[in-house]
Amino acid sequence: MASELCKTISVARLEKHKNLFLNYRNLHHFPLELLKDEGLQYLERLYMKRNSLTTLPENLAQKLPNLVELYLHSNNIVVVPEAIGSLVKLQCLDLSDNALEIVCPEIGRLRALRHLRLANNQLQFLPPEVGDLKELQTLDISTNRLLTLPERLHLCLSLQYLTVDRNRLWYVPRHLCQLPSLNELxxxxxxxxxxxxxxSMLFSTVAIPFYIPTNSVLDLGRSRELQYVYVDNNIHLKGLPSYLYNKVIGCSGCGAPIQVSEVKLLSFSSGQLTVFLPAEVKAIGTENDHVLPLQELAMRSLYHTYHSFLKDLNFLSPISLPRSLLELLHCPLGHCHRCSEPMFTIVYPKLFPLRETPMAGLHQGRTAISFVAYCCSTQCLQTFDLLS
Structure with missing residues (x-):
């Protein structure tokens, strides 16, 4: 394997390759062959996904000076080193699915960076220098341990897609309203x-830690660029501001507790899991109408059992399901607007015709807009209503 790796890198050096694929090589250390002599001066894209790297070399920029894209998805890197800041031509950096605990301030020196992916790590904070990334268009920091976002993030004037799913945020930072290019939050x-x-609420209750021009727009709904605001599965969220009714998609979490079905007779086992089907199965043929399909009931019950299992044991269970069902289990179609219940194969839509609002006129010239809610059952459908 080592000789094959050296041969691959040697050919890339001799033939002045711009792309080099070193995915799935079981690498525990950065290959010395890449750093030999002058390195690979012509290389622009380096793919090193699915290895076991724990660190990056300090002379990375010296040996790969023209690197534009660096893909390090699914390794064991703990720290983004200071040396990363010397890759001045870098436009795309993917460090998703590592063990990152620290991102060094030098990342702010990557002034050409357009796409930064740090999902599925152990980050508790981001350095304020992220705000120096003026060309940044995509920032994915989902599935970390973030309690807040850096205040200078609003200085990323080119930022279009910001993903902060599955963290520990208690509030939407006010400065996000100042991102002029943000399309999806x-x-x-x-x-x-x-x-x-x-x-008005901002100035009366919140101390502003940075300068805001008097003509600034200070709510998420007034931005013409922002079209999608996803706040699914925030179980403490009580309602949505009216200015978001023409933008929000996936706005569950009204505060109603999720009712987990009691253990009943019907069940099936998979690996270490025993999954009990909900009591609604027994309602078939009774006076209850709109009974959900059996697959939907099974998927919802499996979802809660599976995630409870992961939370208790803190590792991935050896669950055995067809690939299509397993993918659906990890990515539900959506969550109920009323109770946050995940939905997999069926939803109940409810249309709310809205009155004329000041914000509606900004949406394609119309002065009246509608909002569609999606619920998991007829019961939630009947009880859900928009808060003013």
Whole structure:
């Protein structure tokens, strides 16, 4: 394997390759052959996914000076080293699915960076220098341990897609309202209790830690660029500000507790899991109408049991399911607007015709808009209503 790796790198050096694929090589250390002599001066894209790297070399920029894209997805890297800041031409950096605990401030020196992916790590904070990334368009920091976002993030004037799903955020930072290019904001699976309500509330209750021009727009709904705001599965979220009704997709978490079905007779086992089907199965043929399909009931029950299992044991269980069902288990179609219940094969839509609002006129010239809620059952459908 080592000789094959050296041969691959040698050919890339001699033939002046711009792309080098070193995925799935079981690498525990950065290959010395890449750093030999002058390195690979012509290399622009380096793929090193699914290895076991724990660190990056200090002379990385010296040996790979023209690197534009660096893919390090699924390794064991704990720290983003200071040397990363010397890759001045870097436009795409993927460090998802590592063991990152620290991102060094030098990452702010990557002034050409457009896409930064740090999902599925152990980050508790991001350095404020992230705000120096003026060309940054995509930032994915989902599935970490973030309690807040850096205040200078609003200085990323080119940022279009911000994903902060499955962290520990309690509030939407006010400075996000100042991102002029933001098109999609996803904060699903956090601990949000409210969303910003308006400029008057801001000045009366919140101390502003940075300068805001007098003509600034200070709520998420007034931005013409912002079209999608995902706040699924924030179980403490009580309602949505009216200015988001023409934008929000996936806005569950009204605060109603999720009712987990009691253990009944019907069950099936998979690996270490025993999954009990909900009591609604027994309602078939009774006076209850709109009984959900058996597959939907099974998937919902399996979802709760599976995630409870992972939480208790803190590792991935050896669950055995067809690939299509396993993918569906990890990515539900959505969550109920009323109770946050995950939905897999069926939803109940409810249309809310809205009255004319000041914000509606900004949406494609119309002065009246509608909002569609999606619920998991007829019961939730009947009890869900929009909060003013």
């Amino acid at each position: 996803s904060m699903a699976g956090n601990r949000l209790a409210f969303l910003p309500l308006g400029i």
